[in-house]
Amino acid sequence: MAVNLTEKRADELLEIDGIRLFTGRAGIKQQNRDDLTLMVLGGGHTVGAVFTQNRFCAAPVHIAKSHLFDQDGVCALVVNTGNANAGTGAQGRLDAIKVCAAAAEQVGCQSNQVMPFSTGVILEPLPVDKIVAALPQVRPAFWSDAARAIMTTDTVPKAASRQGLVGEKHTVRATGIAKGSGMIHPNMATMLSFIATDAKVSQPILQLMTQEIADESFNTITVDGDTSTNDSFVIMATGRCGQSEIDNTADPRYAQLKALLGSLALELAQAIVRDGEGATKFITVEVQNAKTREEARKVAYAVAHSPLVKTAFFASDPNLGRLLAAVGYAGIEDLDVDALKMWLDDVLVAENGGRAESYTEEAGQAVMNRPEITVRIDLQRGDTVAVVYTCDLSHEYVSINADYRS
Amino acid sequence: MAVNLTEKRADELLEIDGIRLFTGRAGIKQQNRDDLTLMVLGGGHTVGAVFTQNRFCAAPVHIAKSHLFDQDGVCALVVNTGNANAGTGAQGRLDAIKVCAAAAEQVGCQSNQVMPFSTGVILEPLPVDKIVAALPQVRPAFWSDAARAIMTTDTVPKAASRQGLVGEKHTVRATGIAKGSGMIHPNMATMLSFIATDAKVSQPILQLMTQEIADESFNTITVDGDTSTNDSFVIMATGRCGQSEIDNTADPRYAQLKALLGSLALELAQAIVRDGEGATKFITVEVQNAKTREEARKVAYAVAHSPLVKTAFFASDPNLGRLLAAVGYAGIEDLDVDALKMWLDDVLVAENGGRAESYTEEAGQAVMNRPEITVRIDLQRGDTVAVVYTCDLSHEYVSINADYRS
Numbered sequence: 001m002a003v004n005l006t007e008k009r010a011d012e013l014l015e016i017d018g019i020r021l022f023t024g025r026a027g028i029k030q031q032n033r034d035d036l037t038l039m040v041l042g043g044g045h046t047v048g049a050v051f052t053q054n055r056f057c058a059a060p061v062h063i064a065k066s067h068l069f070d071q072d073g074v075c076a077l078v079v080n081t082g083n084a085n086a087g088t089g090a091q092g093r094l095d096a097i098k099v100c101a102a103a104a105e106q107v108g109c110q111s112n113q114v115m116p117f118s119t120g121v122i123l124e125p126l127p128v129d130k131i132v133a134a135l136p137q138v139r140p141a142f143w144s145d146a147a148r149a150i151m152t153t154d155t156v157p158k159a160a161s162r163q164g165l166v167g168e169k170h171t172v173r174a175t176g177i178a179k180g181s182g183m184i185h186p187n188m189a190t191m192l193s194f195i196a197t198d199a200k201v202s203q204p205i206l207q208l209m210t211q212e213i214a215d216e217s218f219n220t221i222t223v224d225g226d227t228s229t230n231d232s233f234v235i236m237a238t239g240r241c242g243q244s245e246i247d248n249t250a251d252p253r254y255a256q257l258k259a260l261l262g263s264l265a266l267e268l269a270q271a272i273v274r275d276g277e278g279a280t281k282f283i284t285v286e287v288q289n290a291k292t293r294e295e296a297r298k299v300a301y302a303v304a305h306s307p308l309v310k311t312a313f314f315a316s317d318p319n320l321g322r323l324l325a326a327v328g329y330a331g332i333e334d335l336d337v338d339a340l341k342m343w344l345d346d347v348l349v350a351e352n353g354g355r356a357e358s359y360t361e362e363a364g365q366a367v368m369n370r371p372e373i374t375v376r377i378d379l380q381r382g383d384t385v386a387v388v389y390t391c392d393l394s395h396e397y398v399s400i401n402a403d404y405r406s
Numbered sequence: 407m408a409v410n411l412t413e414k415r416a417d418e419l420l421e422i423d424g425i426r427l428f429t430g431r432a433g434i435k436q437q438n439r440d441d442l443t444l445m446v447l448g449g450g451h452t453v454g455a456v457f458t459q460n461r462f463c464a465a466p467v468h469i470a471k472s473h474l475f476d477q478d479g480v481c482a483l484v485v486n487t488g489n490a491n492a493g494t495g496a497q498g499r500l501d502a503i504k505v506c507a508a509a510a511e512q513v514g515c516q517s518n519q520v521m522p523f524s525t526g527v528i529l530e531p532l533p534v535d536k537i538v539a540a541l542p543q544v545r546p547a548f549w550s551d552a553a554r555a556i557m558t559t560d561t562v563p564k565a566a567s568r569q570g571l572v573g574e575k576h577t578v579r580a581t582g583i584a585k586g587s588g589m590i591h592p593n594m595a596t597m598l599s600f601i602a603t604d605a606k607v608s609q610p611i612l613q614l615m616t617q618e619i620a621d622e623s624f625n626t627i628t629v630d631g632d633t634s635t636n637d638s639f640v641i642m643a644t645g646r647c648g649q650s651e652i653d654n655t656a657d658p659r660y661a662q663l664k665a666l667l668g669s670l671a672l673e674l675a676q677a678i679v680r681d682g683e684g685a686t687k688f689i690t691v692e693v694q695n696a697k698t699r700e701e702a703r704k705v706a707y708a709v710a711h712s713p714l715v716k717t718a719f720f721a722s723d724p725n726l727g728r729l730l731a732a733v734g735y736a737g738i739e740d741l742d743v744d745a746l747k748m749w750l751d752d753v754l755v756a757e758n759g760g761r762a763e764s765y766t767e768e769a770g771q772a773v774m775n776r777p778e779i780t781v782r783i784d785l786q787r788g789d790t791v792a793v794v795y796t797c798d799l800s801h802e803y804v805s806i807n808a809d810y811r812s
Contacts, residue, residue, distance in 0.1 A: 055741045056734030056759075087730050089744070089760035122727025123761045229731050307713070307799075308807055315808035321528025324493050325635050328462030335461040338495070353462075354495035355529045393713075398801050401714055402721035 005274040010142040018238025024138030028082030034149035048210030059092030064115040075109040085126040086229035147177040158271040170243040178268040200239035202247040217265035278396030296386035302330035310393035318364030411680040416548040424644025430544035434488030440555035454616030465498030466522040481515040492528040492635035553583040576649040584674040606645035608653040623671035684802030702792030708736035716799035724770030
């Protein structure tokens with residue numbers, strides 16, 4: 001069902017010098033697929049990461065955060081699917097540390113140098129013995145293998161690469177993978193994404209760049225408005241491209257690298273929406289000329305989260321009233337609905353507080369039949385923009401989520 | 407599909423002295439059913455009303471509000487289904503006034519003494535000529551007829567009555583009707599409800615009581631989180647029961663009458679959830695021991711709005727993790743997840759940051775199989791409570807909303 005999304009072959013993704021990947025089978029939920037991924041960094045690297053803001057954040061999130069900000073530096077990442085180790089209390093944190101210790105022994109580092117990540121069912125104890133037993137069996141893997149090994153309800157593995165000049169002499173490469181399809185919402189949802197680049201960036205600057213990139217990529221997507229307990233986004237900079245270290249934001253290479261990695265992160269984030277549970281349409285909601293970014297986002301999310309709007313897209317029904325109603329309840333108290341304009345792709349649908357005079361049902365229907373649609377809302381009260389990406393709400397969404405545990 | 411909801415017969419609903427009902431056929435959307443309701447008040451009455459807070463509030467909402475607060479007093483209400491007259495700009499307001507004028511001529515009052523109400527498709531011009539032509543043809547009706555005439559996607563007409571002592575000598579009667587099934591959310595959604603009572607209450611005090619009752623009934627229900635452009639709740643007090651006027655809140659009869667009408671409004675509000683689009687389960691979410699009412703409501707609505715929680719209820723799947731994740735992202739920044747407890751009916755499911763030790767999958771499954779379920783969440787950080795009512799998210803919801811306009 002994924003909207004315009006296809007699997008990348010191994011040879012379509014750039015290898016990144018300074019990071020080695022391994023995948024294996026712990027048999028946590030399914031026996032005949034890889035569900036364990038190990039990423040090992042080769043030294044001289046830095047790591048930045050952002051995590052879910054859910055108060056029920058999972059045990060591995062607690063541990064990964066703590067290890068990220070330890071003095072010793074991160075040497076490896078270990079990811080399992082099938083069990084999220086969330087809502088598992090103190091035992092869950094002990095289990096996450098056990099996984100780190102097993103990975104550390106294998107890699108030859110300290111356990112506080114390993115960041116753990118888990119995704120899958122919540123409130124079930126992590127089968128830590130299965131993971132510890134499987135770790136020595138992992139095999140070297142391509143990015144395409146890792147993209148597949150971190151999947152849960154995803155129907156298509158998500159991966160992409162970029163390369164480009166950063167500074168005048170050095171071509172930087174980057175490859176990223178992501179998983180997630182439901183529960184995708186700003187502030188990180190059941191979403192994991194890992195990007196590696198051979199750029200050289202100091203840790204504090206990489207951490208800042210990771211936050212800024214997350215805000216403009218993973219934090220602009222929504223499938224069903226739920227935010228999860230485990231979501232994490234990591235950028236690993238191996239420093240192997242030969243450039244000198246980027247250690248401040250005034251360095252013009254900061255913006256160049258951020259643009260390169262940001263475009264990669266946005267492609268991965270959009271891939272998650274394209275593979276949204278039951279998605280048949282990819283919807284861009286762009287709110288223009290708002291007073292503030294917060295206000296623009298409020299309106300965009302009210303539209304993107306409305307089950308009535310989302311079912312209308314599923315039905316290819318130009319039910320504009322539902323769109324306007326969602327704008328109306330977004331919480332902008334002094335919104336002048338007569339000043340607002342709204343477009344579906346290039347068709348003006350609403351102005352002067354109602355349907356545009358030039359609008360025809362045929363023109364609206366022609367847009368609604370498309371698999372990718374942009375809703376553009378001009379609030380005409382400021383100069384700030386926000387864009388969010390979402391998908392429609394289909395029968396398949398209900399089926400997937402009614403059956404997930406069985 | 408409605409959950410434990412059946413149609414009331416005409417003789418199960420109390421007639422209220424001082425108000426006459428009429429229904430008729432304007433043929434706005436369907437030809438072979440009544441879609442027009444006229445309520446005529448007999449003098450000596452007062453009216454209180456609350457309206458949607460959607461910024462795209464419909465033309466009839468503008469006009470009804472303006473007529474309610476006019477000096478001349480309200481004499482009649484006219485309600486059409488099939489077209490909401492929303493997002494129709496200045497023409498929509500003119501159309502609503504034309505309907506008022508036609509009703510006023512028939513009733514023998516001024517047009518600013520008529521409150522208009524519309525529900526149905528938005529952004530389509532109101533077929534005002536059909537309504538004006540049909541008004542002289544309306545026939546006297548029972549409350550059960552009116553409950554049926556105001557339906558849109560409702561599968562069961564919603565009506566209820568109450569009677570009880572208010573003061574020491576006077577038995578007060580009240581009957582109410584309501585419509586609505588999707589888009590139901592606090593601050594009033596595609597929801598219309600009209601209650602008539604023979605109590606005698608001054609207008610300002612009735613207005614206050616209407617607001618207080620709405621806050622504890624219609625503003626505690628949610629089907630899909632969308633709020634509509636047209637929602638309105640009206641209480642008409644005919645004053646015919648023989649009591650002296652209640653004109654201040656310190657009068658002990660204020661609390662008695664509010665309890666009587668409040669219980670009626672809550673039954674009607676819950677009926678809307680029971681008939682939620684595609685509903686197969688009626689869910690009560692009770693948040694206890696919060697610091698503030700706002701905080702309690704935030705948590706209750708996060709749970710009640712989560713599509714993942716709602717599909718789990720549809721599947722009768724005790725997927726507790728989704729419940730906890732929703733609590734976690736409700737936006738209570740300093741929430742101590744280890745202190746929180748959660749029950750499904752009488753089964754303790756979560757404590758100490760994870761699944762309760764006493765919990766068994768069998769016990770959880772037994773609760774989830776029931777058609778009515780209470781989720782109780784004890785935040786253990788204050789002494790404030792909030793309760794909201796919702797339903798599950800089923801395949802049928804998607805079908806209904808994907809097909810609504812066709």
